[in-house]
Amino acid sequence: MPIDFTITKEQEELKAAVREFGEKYIAPKVVEFEEKGMIPPDIVQGLAKLGVFGLLFPEKYDGLGLDPITAGLILEEIVRADIECSLAVAFLVHTSWGYIAYRHGSEEFRDAVIRKAARGDLWIGIATTEPGAGSDLVSMTSSARRDGKEYVVSGEKAFISGVREAREKGVWFKEGGGHNTLVYTDKSKGHRGMTFFFIPLTDERITIRFEKELGRRGWSWGSFVMNDVRVPEYYRIGEEGRGFYIAMEGFDHARAYIALTCAVAGKRALEIALDYIKQRRAFGAPIATFQGIQFQLADHWANLDAAYALALKALWAVKMEEEGKIERFEVTKIAAEAKSFATRVAKAALDDALRWMGAYGYTLENPVAIAWKAIKSYDLAEGSLDIMRVIVAREVIGREWLTKVTPKRT
Ligand SMILES: Cc1cc2nc3c(=O)[nH]c(=O)nc-3n(C[C@H](O)[C@H](O)[C@H](O)COP(=O)(O)OP(=O)(O)OC[C@H]3O[C@@H](n4cnc5c(N)ncnc54)[C@H](O)[C@@H]3O)c2cc1C
DSSP states (O other): OOOOOOOOOOHHHHHHHHHIIIIIIIIIHHHHHHHHHHHSHHHHHHHHHHTGGGGGSOOGGTSSOOOOOHHHHHHHHHHHTTTTHHHHHHHHHHHHHHHHHHHHHOOIIIIIIIIHHHTTSSSEEEEOTTTBBSSSEEEEEEEEEEEEEEEEEEEEEEEEEEEHHHHHHTTTTTTTTEEEEEEEGGGGGGGGGEEEEEEEETTTTTTEEOOOOSTTTTTTTEEEEEEEEEEEEEEEETTTHHHHHHHHHHHHHHHHHHHHHHHHHHHHHHHHHHHHHHOOOETTEGGGGGGHHHHHHHHHHHHHHHHHHHHHHHHHHHHHHTTTTSOOHHHHHHHHHHHHHHHHHHHHHHHHHHHHHHHHHHHOHHHHHHHHHHHHHHGGGSEEEOHHHHHHHHHHHOOOOOTSOEEEEE
8 A cells, every 4th residue: 555645753743843833923924925025034034944945955965855745745834824825935946946956966066055055044046937938948048158167147037036035145045045047058959958057146247127026925026137147167057958857857846836835725715715704694694604605615625635635746756756766757747737737726716715705805904815816826937827738738648749839848
C-alpha cells in the first residue's frame, strides 16, 4: 500500500508552529496587507525565523533538507492565514525557484547565494516575462555576453513579483534579493540559446518600475531594466543554452504550489463565507439553511478536495522526477493539470462564496473578496490557463497532432 496521506510527526510539528504564527500575526492583518500594499517586514522575518524560507535547501547549505510535499503542507498553513495570498507568492516563488537555483547553480553560487536564501536573509524570484514575451518566451530579447570572468546583461523584464522586496536591502530580507533571469546568450539558437542568471536587484545599474496590481497587493509587482549589469560567471545557473529547460523545470515546481494555494484559499473562503451565512438571515432563517446554497457548497468542497489531492500528486511528481523515478514530461503534465484545475475550481468557489455574502461580500473589508482578486492572478502567473491546457493536450494527444504554432516539447 504505497499511497499514503498520513502526515508525519515532524510535518505536524512544523505545521503547528506556522499555524500558531499565522493565527496570531498574519490572519488579523490580511485586509491591511491589501490596503497598504505591503507586508509588514516583521511578519516576513518571523516566518524566516521559523525556517520557512529554507525548507528544501540541504542542511549543508543551512537549509532544513525537506521535500516538496512538506513545503506544500507549510504553504497550506500560510494560505489559511493569508488568503490575500501575498505571503503565498513570497513563499512559493522562493521555495520553487530558489531550489532550482540551488539544483543547477555551481558550488561557488551555492556558497555565496543559496546559504543566504536558506537562512531567510535573501529572497529568490523569477524573471522570464518581458513586455513583448510572456507565453511565447522565444520572442524575448534580453541578452548576456561574456566578458572574461563576468557576464554583461541587458534587457527588460516585466510583470515580475517581488521587485521591491528584492531591491530594498535590510527591510524584508537582510541582503535583499534577486531573480533567476532568463536571457539569450545566443539568440540564433532560439530556445536552445537561452541561459539563466541570478540577477541581484540591489544592483544600482538596475532600474525598477511598479505596476498597480488588481490583487495580492502585499507583495510587489513590476518591471526591471538591466543596462549592462555585470554579474560574476558563477551567477550563471546551469550551462549556457540550458536556461529554457531549467525554466520549464521551475514552472512545474511552482505550478504545483500554485495549485495547492488555490485549493486551500478556495476552502478557507468557503469557511469564512459559511461563518457569515450561519449568522445572516433572510426570509426568517439563516442563509446557510437554504439547500440551494448547501448544494453549491457540496460541489465546491468536493472540487477543492480533488484539486488539493492533485496538487499533492504534482508535488510528489516533482520529487519522483528528482529521484529519477519518473520522466520530466510526466511532471509537466500533472503540474499543468493541477494548476489549471485548481485555479478554475477555486475561482468558481470564491465567486459563489462572495455572492452568498451579499453586498457585504463585495466590500474590500471582506477577506473573500480580497482572495477572489488574488486567485484571478493564477490565470496567468507561472504560465497561463490556456498554456496549461496546451501542455496537457500535447501530452495526451501526442506531439504529431500539434498545430504549427503550438509550443513543442523537445
Ligand atoms: C500577478 C502576476 C504575477 C506575475 N509574476 C511573474 C514573475 O514573478 N515572473 C515572471 O517572469 N512573470 C510573471 N508574471 C507574468 C506571467 O508569467 C505572464 O502573464 C504569463 O506567462 C502570460 O504571458 P502574457 O501576460 O505576456 O500573456 P500573452 O502571452 O500575451 O497571452 C495573452 C493571452 O493569450 C493566451 N494565449 C497565448 N498563447 C496561446 C496559445 N498557444 N493558445 C491559446 N491561448 C494562448 C494566453 O493564455 C493569455 O490569456 C506574472 C503575471 C501576473 C498576472
